[in-house]
Amino acid sequence: MSSYKRRLFILATSPTQCRPTSKINKIQHAFWRSVPILLKTLLKLRPSVYDSLDSVKETSTASNMVQWTDFERATIQSVFEKMDYDDVGPAALSRCLVVYPWTQRYFGNFGNLYNAAAIQGNPMVAAHGKTVLHGLDRAVKNMDDIKATYAELSVLHSEKLRVDPDNFRLLADCLTIVVAARMGAAFTADVQGAFQKFLAVVVSSLGKQYH
Amino acid sequence: MSLSAKEKVIVKDFFAKVSSRSDEIGAEALARLIVVYPQTKSYFAHWKDLSPNGAPVRKHGITVMGGVYEAVSKIDDLAGGLLNLSELHAFVLRVDPVNFKILSHCIMVVLSMLFAEEFTPQIHVAVDKFLALVALALSEKYR
Numbered sequence: 001m002s003s004y005k006r007r008l009f010i011l012a013t014s015p016t017q018c019r020p021t022s023k024i025n026k027i028q029h030a031f032w033r034s035v036p037i038l039l040k041t042l043l044k045l046r047p048s049v050y051d052s053l054d055s056v057k058e059t060s061t062a063s064n065m066v067q068w069t070d071f072e073r074a075t076i077q078s079v080f081e082k083m084d085y086d087d088v089g090p091a092a093l094s095r096c097l098v099v100y101p102w103t104q105r106y107f108g109n110f111g112n113l114y115n116a117a118a119i120q121g122n123p124m125v126a127a128h129g130k131t132v133l134h135g136l137d138r139a140v141k142n143m144d145d146i147k148a149t150y151a152e153l154s155v156l157h158s159e160k161l162r163v164d165p166d167n168f169r170l171l172a173d174c175l176t177i178v179v180a181a182r183m184g185a186a187f188t189a190d191v192q193g194a195f196q197k198f199l200a201v202v203v204s205s206l207g208k209q210y211h
Numbered sequence: 212m213s214l215s216a217k218e219k220v221i222v223k224d225f226f227a228k229v230s231s232r233s234d235e236i237g238a239e240a241l242a243r244l245i246v247v248y249p250q251t252k253s254y255f256a257h258w259k260d261l262s263p264n265g266a267p268v269r270k271h272g273i274t275v276m277g278g279v280y281e282a283v284s285k286i287d288d289l290a291g292g293l294l295n296l297s298e299l300h301a302f303v304l305r306v307d308p309v310n311f312k313i314l315s316h317c318i319m320v321v322l323s324m325l326f327a328e329e330f331t332p333q334i335h336v337a338v339d340k341f342l343a344l345v346a347l348a349l350s351e352k353y354r
Contacts, residue, residue, distance in 0.1 A: 098332035099339055116333045173316060177335065180320045181327035189246035189263055192320060196247055 066201050068143055075194040079179065080140045088178055089133030090126035094119050096167075096174040103167055132171070139202050147205045154209035165207035172199040214344065218337040219286050225334050226283045229326060236325065237276025238269040240318045248313050254306060279318070282345045289348040301352040308353065311346035318342065 011024055013031045097104050098116045107113060110124040119125055135153065142149045157163045176196060180187045187195075214222070229236065242263035244251050258267040278296060285292025300306050319338060323330045330338075 095332045095335060099336040116331075116336075120332065176316075177320060177323045177330075180323040181330065184324055184327065187320075187324055189243045192243060193247040 065144060066146070071190070072194040072197065073143060075191050076140060076143065076198050079183070079191065079195060080136070083133075083179070083182070085133045086130055088175070088182060089129035089131070091129070092171065092175040092178045093129035093132060094122070094125050095178060096171045097125065099174060100167075100170045103170060106161065106163060106167075133175075136202065139198070139205075143198075146201050147208060150202070150205040151209060154206050157206060158210040165203075165210055168203040168206050172196075172203050175199065212340060212343065214286070214337070214340055218340060221334055221337040222286060222341045223283060225329070225338065226280065228329065229322065230280070232325060233276050233280060234273045236318065236321050237274070237279075238272035239321045239325075240314065241272035241275060242268050243317045243320065244310075244314050247317065248310075251310055251313070254304070254310075275314070279342075279345065282341075282348070286341070289344050290351055293345070293348040294351070297349050297352040300349050308346065308350045311349060312343075315339070315342035315346060 011028075014028060097107070097113060097119045104113050107125070107128075110122060110128075112118040112122060113125075138149050139146045157165075176192070176199065179195065180192070183191075226233075245255070245261060245268065246263050252261055255261060255267070255271075260267055262268070281296075282289060282293060319330075319335065319342070322338065323335075
């Protein structure tokens with residue numbers, strides 16, 4: 001740049017404290033008004049600081065979430081898709097009431113629970129078995145946040161129904177045995193592992209809101 | 212918690228009925244224990260092959276089921292009849308008694324799988340009680 005142009009450039013762009021009066025002052029004024037706008041635009045274009053934080057965010061929430069392998073996800077979906085809820089639900093609940101008779105304490109108004117035959121034939125037990133099994137649907141559809149899915153149900157079981165949370169584990173064991181009977185050889189060790197892990201998460205979530 | 216006379220008959224009859232497949236039951240139950248509860252592998256670190264269908268697991272499953280059948284034959288006095296086995300588990304094997312419970316569960320899952328029709332809730336409760344009492348008898352000598 002020639003020395004004349006350089007001086008003009010400096011004069012035109014140096015900061016001015018005065019109100020713009022002369023033409024040079026107006027150029028200076030416009031220049032310095034535009035600098036912050038330019039800087040803001042440039043800053044918006046740079047990579048977001050939060051972009052690099054995303055992976056940190058994911059791991060920190062992931063460490064609170066249950067990790068499911070692809071096999072486990074597929075197994076749980078498949079087992080529940082093939083399940084006959086109207087058969088397995090009543091079978092699991094009635095089995096629980098027979099094998100662990102102290103669980104009958106929660107069903108005082110269900111009528112005749114006097115012996116195994118009565119329990120297995122009791123229509124209220126059958127209806128309630130279906131209800132309980134359909135309750136598992138939500139967890140099957142929401143495997144990535146079973147804890148939140150069941151927060152309300154946990155409060156219900158704790159505050160209103162007053163069920164000892166150990167009973168959830170007993171019912172889960174009976175459900176495993178019934179599903180094993182229905183699936184036969186298809187209930188391999190790996191499938192059992194995935195199914196029991198799923199039930200363990202459900203049981204833990206249902207017990208979470210007890211205090 | 213103890214077995215009534217009727218329940219003892221149920222247990223003896225059921226185990227007699229399934230005795231032809233007892234090897235299969237034992238092998239399958241132990242394989243499941245190792246797969247579904249991986250922490251139990253710690254007791255079998257001396258085996259080179261811990262795969263569920265491998266020879267060591269099968270052979271040991273058969274041994275364990277043999278022990279269960281021995282308990283069935285001594286059903287009238289489990290604590291006394293299983294003293295030798297209890298000493299073995301307490302002093303030599305040092306198996307944590309919590310594992311007896313989970314192995315019992317695995318045995319019952321296999322029984323339910325292989326004998327779906329026969330493993331009714333009435334038989335389930337008798338076998339569950341029986342296996343729990345076997346576990347208790349095995350824990351006799353622990354402390």
